[in-house]
Amino acid sequence: MNKDLKMEKETFRPICHFSPSKHWINDPNGLVYYKGEYHLFYQYHPHSMVWGPMHWGHAVSTDLCEWEELPVALYPDELGQIFSGSAVVDWHNTSGFQEGEEAVLVAIFTHHGEDNEKQSIAYSNDSGRSWMKYEGNPVIPNPGIKDFRDPKVFWHEESSKWIMSLACGDHIQFYGSPNLKEWDYLSSFGETYGGHGGVWECPDLIYLDVEGEELKKWVLIVSLNPGGPNGGSAIQYFTGDFDGTTFVTDQKEEDEKWADWGRDFYAAVTWSGTEQPVWIGWMNNWEYANQTPTAEFRGSMSIARTLSLENKQGNYYLIQKPLMSNRLKKQLIFSSDQADFGLESPLNIKIPALPFMIDLEMKDGNSPTFTVSLKGKGTLLAITFDQTSQQVRVDRTKSGRVDFSEHFPSIDTMPIDSLKDMFLLVDHASIELFINGGRYVMTESFYPASSIDLVEFNTSIEQADYEQLTIQTIHM
Incomplete structure (x- = not known):
């Protein structure tokens, strides 16, 4: 900045x-x-x-x-x-x-x-x-x-x-x-x-x-x-x-x-x-x-x-x-190598401040279909990893301020062959998503109606397991 x-x-x-x-x-x-x-x-x-x-x-x-x-x-x-x-x-x-x-x-x-x-x-x-x-x-x-x-x-x-x-x-x-x-x-x-x-x-x-x-x-x-x-x-x-x-x-x-x-x-x-x-x-x-x-x-x-x-x-x-500078101060919000989430039990993590970053590593180097939702009052940005269609979808149609241009509300897709790991950087008006060590990348702007204060992981199957999940907020 x-x-x-x-x-x-x-x-x-x-x-x-x-x-x-x-x-x-x-x-x-x-x-x-x-x-x-x-x-x-x-x-x-x-x-x-x-x-x-x-x-x-x-x-x-x-x-x-x-x-x-x-x-x-x-x-x-x-x-x-x-x-x-x-x-x-x-x-x-x-x-x-x-x-x-x-x-x-x-x-x-x-x-x-x-x-x-x-x-x-x-x-x-x-x-x-x-x-x-x-x-x-x-x-x-x-x-x-x-x-x-x-x-x-x-x-x-x-x-x-x-x-x-x-x-x-x-x-x-x-x-x-x-x-x-x-x-x-x-x-x-x-x-x-x-x-x-x-x-x-x-x-x-x-x-x-x-x-x-x-x-x-x-x-x-x-x-x-x-x-x-x-x-x-x-x-x-x-x-x-x-x-x-x-x-x-x-x-x-x-x-x-x-x-x-x-x-x-x-x-x-x-x-x-x-x-x-x-x-x-x-x-x-x-x-x-x-x-x-x-x-x-x-x-x-x-x-x-x-x-x-x-x-x-x-x-x-x-x-x-x-490239994340060593000058950035990071505060650990969530870290687990045991938790999971499922159809009846979404994983909800409160976010005290922006920006923040999510590191996720899936078990066995692959994943079921699941969605990561960034939520705030009047704001929902959903990132879906769809195993069936082998694609990532970013839905920003309800992401807050979307009415300033008819071209902005969108559901954007990216083909992927698998999901082994992901890194997501969320700033005040953007996400940058890096999958499988940076082989697949998506950058999207969004303008939330209120600050993102919750991250939700959910899936339509009984249980989705991950190897490691870490969430950290970032401070200058």
């Missing part, structure tokens, strides 16, 4: 997630780690609660939990608004922008003009506190493509050049550069692969470990709006190989892999400069983002998550695990 808002009691203000002190926020931008600080830039409208002329807002953290909000980093200019992009540490000063002993940070972003998007850069010689736009902008002019945006850049050691992934309507283009100023087109991917229910946005090309193997695979992240599996915006991904010029997927053209099956995880990208891949996403959906019933601010970020891959019979799937 924003550390300046610790004492704020504003309804729906998250504790475990970053939200701006005021006004509109969407995509995370310019994620870069430098000298012990995680920089979070983001799409920001500093004068309104709805989307408008885009700036880059800025916050920093040492633990991805407590954030210090800094002044706006990049303002619109004669070339246009400041749309999404990335940032890197130019350790070897390939750009020539470095002025002293401090390494230079370079931001690569989209200048959005009227029906004309092009790529530009800016640089900072004071650890990201102030930025100078390059006088030679744009560094990649628009080639006649309407949607031509969201550059994500990294240094590719094997080919000794910077690689840019760029969203181009219905596909991704790759560019290469020796110095971040001069770019050559390399290749494209995606016209016939994956989901195409909307515009492709916010790409990220990352190299991930395969868990339990001496193997790494390239993963191309692509946000899609609309066209998500439960409606509106979502994130798909492709696994494969990259040789410094071309990305080749190991998936079939019709395959669709979704990073998060919930309604509220979008535009996620990874931090540059971290030892292990870590990403964060915007916790909202374009179907109703401008109408959510918050005050003072609108929009927040997800919890930060580490990334890896799982090999399942030659198919590679994303694994996401939440």
Whole structure:
């Protein structure tokens, strides 16, 4: 959270997630780690609660939990608004922008003009506190493509050049550069692969470990709006190989892999400069983002998550695990390795405060059909694990404030092959659900009519057993 808002009691203000002190926020931008600080830039409208002329807002953290909000980093200019992009540490000063002993940070972003998007850069010689736009902008002019945006850049050691992934309507283009100023087109991917229910946005090309193997695979992240599996915006991904010029997927053209099956995880990208891949996403959906019933601010970020891959019979799937800071104070509410619940005996646990988290491990690595209900006065959010249909359902149709948009009340589903364990993080206006060690993930916003004060576990069978159940509240 924003550390300046610790004492704020504003309804729906998250504790475990970053939200701006005021006004509109969407995509995370310019994620870069430098000298012990995680920089979070983001799409920001500093004068309104709805989307408008885009700036880059800025916050920093040492633990991805407590954030210090800094002044706006990049303002619109004669070339246009400041749309999404990335940032890197130019350790070897390939750009020539470095002025002293401090390494230079370079931001690569989209200048959005009227029906004309092009790529530009800016640089900072004071650890990201102030930025100078390059006088030679744009560094990649628009080639006649309407949607031509969201550059994500990294240094590719094997080919000794910077690689840019760029969203181009219905596909991704790759560019290469020796110095971040001069770019050559390399290749494209995606016209016939994956989901195409909307515009492709916010790409990220990352190299991930395969868990339990001496193997790494390239993963191309692509946000899609609309066209998500439960409606509106979502994130798909492709696994494969990259040789410094071309990305080749190991998936079939019709395959669709979704990073998060919930309604509220979008535009996620990874931090540059971290030892292990870590990403964060915007916790909202374009179907109703401008109408959510918050005050003072609108929009927040997800919890930060580490990334890896799982090999399942030659198919590679994303694994996401939440990063919970050691700075968070936890209070044990319930813990048992013996209790169970059944048709005539639901398990009810009182919750004294939000946020809280639930860890559940099932016996024998599997489970019957059961429901976890989050309850408060006038509020019911139900998460059902259905063994028969092999799916998870999140029902937020009675979750409190649902009348602000016709698109918000929903029952969202995610296919799963089994339920071995789950981790659920519940903040003031969101849930993040991680199943089977992060193989299956759902992120959903909700706006309770009153605080959640009860968790109920119930099932339609005589008895459902679990190996271990722990519930803890979280405090800053």
